[in-house]
Amino acid sequence: MAATTVSKVPNFHDMLPDAIMSNIFSLVTDTRTRNAMSLVCLKWCKLERSTRKSLALRGNIRDLNQVPVCFQAINNLDLSCLSPWGHPLLESSSNPSLLAKLLSHAFPSVVSLTIYARSPLTLHFLAPEWPKLSHVKLVRWHQRFNAPIGYDFFALFEHCPSLSSIDLSHFYCWTEDLPTAFELYPSIAASLSHLNLLVGHSFTEGYKSHELLSITSACPNLSQLLATCVFDHRFLGFVGDETLLSIASNCPRLSLLHLADSTALSSNSSRADPNKNDEGYASEDARISPTALGDFFESLPLLEELVLDVGNNVRDTWPALELLNSKCPRLKSLKLGQLHGICREIDSSMPAAGVALWKGLESLSIKNSADLTDSALIAISLGCSNLTKFEVQGCNKITKMGMQIFARVLQKTLVDVRISSCKYLNTVCSLQALEPIRDRIQRLHVDCVWESVEQYSQDHEIRGEKEASLKKKAKCCDGSGNGFSSCSDTWTKLKYLSLWIAAGELLNPIRLAGLENCPILEEIQIKVVGDCRNQQKPVFMAEFGLNSLVNYPQLSRMHFDCGDAIGFALTAPRGYADLSLWERFYLNGIENLNLKELNYWPPQDMDVHQRSLSLPAAGLLSQCRSLRKLFIHGTANEHFMSFFLKIPTLRDVQLREDYYPAPENDTTSEMRVDSCYRFQDALNRRHIPD
Amino acid sequence: MADYNNRGEFLLEALNVRVVGQGQSIIVFSHGFGSDQSVWSRVIPSFTRAYRVISFDLMCSGSCDPTNYDFQRYATLDGYVDDLLSFLDALEIDRCAFVGHSVSAMIGLLAAIHRPNLFSRLILIGGSPRFTNDGNYIGGIDPAHMEEVFRRMESNYESWVAGFVPMALGADVPDMALQEFSRTLFSMRPDIALHVARTAFAADLRHVLGLIRVPVCIIQSSVDLSVPPAVAEYMRRHLGGPTVLEFLPTHGHLPHVSSPAPVANAIQQLLRRRF
Numbered sequence: 001m002a003a004t005t006v007s008k009v010p011n012f013h014d015m016l017p018d019a020i021m022s023n024i025f026s027l028v029t030d031t032r033t034r035n036a037m038s039l040v041c042l043k044w045c046k047l048e049r050s051t052r053k054s055l056a057l058r059g060n061i062r063d064l065n066q067v068p069v070c071f072q073a074i075n076n077l078d079l080s081c082l083s084p085w086g087h088p089l090l091e092s093s094s095n096p097s098l099l100a101k102l103l104s105h106a107f108p109s110v111v112s113l114t115i116y117a118r119s120p121l122t123l124h125f126l127a128p129e130w131p132k133l134s135h136v137k138l139v140r141w142h143q144r145f146n147a148p149i150g151y152d153f154f155a156l157f158e159h160c161p162s163l164s165s166i167d168l169s170h171f172y173c174w175t176e177d178l179p180t181a182f183e184l185y186p187s188i189a190a191s192l193s194h195l196n197l198l199v200g201h202s203f204t205e206g207y208k209s210h211e212l213l214s215i216t217s218a219c220p221n222l223s224q225l226l227a228t229c230v231f232d233h234r235f236l237g238f239v240g241d242e243t244l245l246s247i248a249s250n251c252p253r254l255s256l257l258h259l260a261d262s263t264a265l266s267s268n269s270s271r272a273d274p275n276k277n278d279e280g281y282a283s284e285d286a287r288i289s290p291t292a293l294g295d296f297f298e299s300l301p302l303l304e305e306l307v308l309d310v311g312n313n314v315r316d317t318w319p320a321l322e323l324l325n326s327k328c329p330r331l332k333s334l335k336l337g338q339l340h341g342i343c344r345e346i347d348s349s350m351p352a353a354g355v356a357l358w359k360g361l362e363s364l365s366i367k368n369s370a371d372l373t374d375s376a377l378i379a380i381s382l383g384c385s386n387l388t389k390f391e392v393q394g395c396n397k398i399t400k401m402g403m404q405i406f407a408r409v410l411q412k413t414l415v416d417v418r419i420s421s422c423k424y425l426n427t428v429c430s431l432q433a434l435e436p437i438r439d440r441i442q443r444l445h446v447d448c449v450w451e452s453v454e455q456y457s458q459d460h461e462i463r464g465e466k467e468a469s470l471k472k473k474a475k476c477c478d479g480s481g482n483g484f485s486s487c488s489d490t491w492t493k494l495k496y497l498s499l500w501i502a503a504g505e506l507l508n509p510i511r512l513a514g515l516e517n518c519p520i521l522e523e524i525q526i527k528v529v530g531d532c533r534n535q536q537k538p539v540f541m542a543e544f545g546l547n548s549l550v551n552y553p554q555l556s557r558m559h560f561d562c563g564d565a566i567g568f569a570l571t572a573p574r575g576y577a578d579l580s581l582w583e584r585f586y587l588n589g590i591e592n593l594n595l596k597e598l599n600y601w602p603p604q605d606m607d608v609h610q611r612s613l614s615l616p617a618a619g620l621l622s623q624c625r626s627l628r629k630l631f632i633h634g635t636a637n638e639h640f641m642s643f644f645l646k647i648p649t650l651r652d653v654q655l656r657e658d659y660y661p662a663p664e665n666d667t668t669s670e671m672r673v674d675s676c677y678r679f680q681d682a683l684n685r686r687h688i689p690d
Numbered sequence: 691m692a693d694y695n696n697r698g699e700f701l702l703e704a705l706n707v708r709v710v711g712q713g714q715s716i717i718v719f720s721h722g723f724g725s726d727q728s729v730w731s732r733v734i735p736s737f738t739r740a741y742r743v744i745s746f747d748l749m750c751s752g753s754c755d756p757t758n759y760d761f762q763r764y765a766t767l768d769g770y771v772d773d774l775l776s777f778l779d780a781l782e783i784d785r786c787a788f789v790g791h792s793v794s795a796m797i798g799l800l801a802a803i804h805r806p807n808l809f810s811r812l813i814l815i816g817g818s819p820r821f822t823n824d825g826n827y828i829g830g831i832d833p834a835h836m837e838e839v840f841r842r843m844e845s846n847y848e849s850w851v852a853g854f855v856p857m858a859l860g861a862d863v864p865d866m867a868l869q870e871f872s873r874t875l876f877s878m879r880p881d882i883a884l885h886v887a888r889t890a891f892a893a894d895l896r897h898v899l900g901l902i903r904v905p906v907c908i909i910q911s912s913v914d915l916s917v918p919p920a921v922a923e924y925m926r927r928h929l930g931g932p933t934v935l936e937f938l939p940t941h942g943h944l945p946h947v948s949s950p951a952p953v954a955n956a957i958q959q960l961l962r963r964r965f
Binding site: 570571572573574575577578580581584588591607608614615616619620622623637638639640642646 | 726732752849855859882947
């Protein structure tokens with residue numbers, strides 16, 4: 001008996017029936033975990049492949065005929081990242097319909113598709129293969145293909161009757177295209193429940209009022225609508241009271257509504273908004289009255305998430321917002337841009353009014369509200385007691401005091417805060433204001449404005465000495481009750497940090513400013529904005545200061561966006577620095593960070609519309625020896641791409657020119673890189689998804 | 691490597707040769723070292739309606755596959771001349787106008803010596819028979835300063851070979867003329883860049899200028915610190931065929947990038963000119 005029990009090792013496969021294994025596998029969504037599972041044994045590999053629901057295809061278009069057929073259960077397929085990025089998917093091949101059939105044969109159950117539709121032909125071949133499509137996201141950063149109005153959508157609408165969700169937020173087309181297509185396919189329009197038309201400023205000025213009305217009347221069943229539009233009454237087709245009310249009456253079922261002014265989407269480029277006067281008001285008022293706003297809210301009782309990012313002033317809005325509270329009980333998330341008077345002041349006799357009344361609100365974002373004061377902020381914190389996410393931008397009357405009390409009142413719930421472009425909240429003040437939630441906050445954005453950093457760091461040293469001597473006396477170091485709760489600035493739970501910094505400024509002061517210890521910070525986003533052309537050469541400043549991020553030991557993902565830093569690529573006049581010097585300045589030190597994933601936007605030369613990697617950039621990036629994924633949002637020549645082959649762990653590289661207009665002349669450099677990769681990495685042969 | 695008969699075909703792909711436009715007459719655009727044919731992108735559209743335009747990348751360009759760069763073949767400019775003539779033959783072109791910038795001007799001049807009947811005219815931008823000063827000859831670039839640039843390129847080469855970052859840039863050199871001129875030298879892989887730079891700066895066409903019978907049109911920026919007007923004058927005096935000198939109110943060594951419109955206009959006029 002002893003012999004039999006010893007030899008019988010419990011076997012996972014025998015213990016769990018297949019059905020249960022299959023269910024367990026279906027619940028795992030993380031790609032790398034799935035990849036690991038598939039390496040255990042053949043049975044697990046088959047099980048994993050047959051239960052994977054979501055796949056992003058990477059790999060070269062030339063190899064499309066080798067598409068894997070083992071992923072039969074895929075529901076959600078992303079074809080937008082095939083190499084070369086943005087290449088016409090099927091049109092360039094000799095037998096597009098065969099390729100389309102191959103794709104549909106490999107992925108028969110696709111209901112959700114993301115695809116780079118360079119021209120209408122892509123969908124012309126693909127849409128008939130997947131008639132059960134319910135969600136489609138189209139991507140196009142290149143110029144619109146020369147076709148009749150609406151033609152981009154005809155194939156899709158013709159062959160996919162179950163379509164209920166369309167995302168065009170990364171798709172460049174004319175604003176007339178979609179309404180025209182809806183007119184021709186009314187049944188599709190009528191069954192749509194989600195429509196995302198939130199396009200960037202560079203694409204278009206946004207949808208005109210009559211286009212919005214046409215779309216909403218064609219799609220009465222919309223529950224989610226996001227659109228860029230124009231609120232400035234000086235433009236044709238601006239959105240005013242009537243438009244808002246008509247939208248609400250056309251689509252009463254809306255639970256998510258984003259209406260953003262096209263200028264609003266680009267305005268986080270500069271800290272001082274040129275459109276605003278000193279008081280913080282835009283130069284023009286919108287044609288939206290608080291009463292109409294109130295009626296608008298009244299007609300949308302199912303609203304859960306609302307964004308009204310108006311580029312022009314709407315004043316005295318608190319009565320409307322009170323109505324919003326009472327008429328839209330499900331509201332969880334609210335973002336208001338350029339709305340003023342959102343909060344009537346706390347008065348000893350009157351209770352706080354306006355925004356400050358929502359217990360149900362979880363996410364609040366206030367942008368460019370010129371008369372938002374500290375007391376209003378405090379009222380909001382008292383009223384919105386369940387707030388987890390708060391964003392404030394461009395509000396020039398609030399100060400550290402208000403922000404600090406806000407944070408203290410909401411310290412049990414607040415985990416995500418963004419503070420930007422507020423005159424009295426520079427970096428040091430913002431970080432100090434958030435002291436009450438320093439050990440809770442998970443996501444943070446601040447602008448890097450370094451005034452008063454030196455003063456703060458001196459005070460900090462004195463405080464540090466006091467605390468050190470106190471520590472010797474007291475035993476407890478991170479005392480929760482007393483005021484010395486942070487002996488050094490430790491942000492215990494911070495996982496994601498976002499920074500805005502002006503071109504030419506250094507990053508080093510960040511530790512002194514108050515972000516000294518972020519033990520679990522894993523992702524950082526840095527946006528550099530400004531004009532490099534008139535600045536002194538960054539030659540004496542050896543480096544921007546990426547080295548200072550070494551203090552964040554868990555940092556593994558970075559978005560480094562210098563795309564709004566403008567300079568000269570090849571044509572710098574005598575005595576001026578060109579962008580290669582700037583890239584050397586910015587990227588110096590990046591090799592010391594243990595990054596696994598990097599998205600990098602090179603600075604651009606706007607005159608020649610060039611965003612391209614220079615020699616020092618290529619060299620510095622290739623020194624990041626732990627990189628697995630590298631995405632460059634710009635171009636790079638083949639000589640420089642070859643530098644990246646030196647990175648041993650690199651699995652995934654792509655040049656993504658996802659800015660409008662994407663360069664039309666595709667270089668063939670990248671296709672050749674992929675062939676190097678396939679040669680180099682046997683693992684990559686089977687299109688390992690992202 | 692393809693055999694010699696197919697070299698022309700091989701080059702059409704390796705050099706990213708592109709043919710656009712419709713028209714009887716043909717223009718070939720050839721860029722200077724360190725860039726690629728995209729420098730012509732704002733000039734070429736003016737010609738595609740009336741001409742067939744051919745553009746390509748020099749083998750040293752950053753946009754070409756570096757494994758095709760043969761250090762022996764391109765140790766002198768003859769390698770590039772041979773490439774040009776081979777792919778023009780492969781396209782079966784027997785007559786064209788040639789627009790060349792900087793080192794491509796030299797390549798065009800040499801090509802015109804080999805095949806004078808192929809070129810209806812040469813249009814040279816920022817062209818020079820020899821870049822560095824030599825005794826009384828003013829090429830525009832002081833050899834001692836050029837040594838500084840070479841030093842930096844060599845240090846880049848050593849860093850690159852050793853696996854470090856090639857951090858030196860032409861802009862570090864104090865000489866302002868060289869900063870602009872050498873900018874493009876740092877857009878290539880360090881070993882190729884060093885080799886190209888040595889080849890270009892060793893080239894001296896002064897003694898063969900007289901052999902060129904083809905009409906030559908020189909487009910000169912009024913302010914180009916690295917290829918000054920004296921060079922254009924020198925060429926005009928020594929070239930063997932008809933020569934035209936056209937001054938443009940542009941600045942810098944890459945006027946086709948910084949001010950494409952006047953350059954395109956000048957080229958249009960020079961193409962129509964009768965010789």
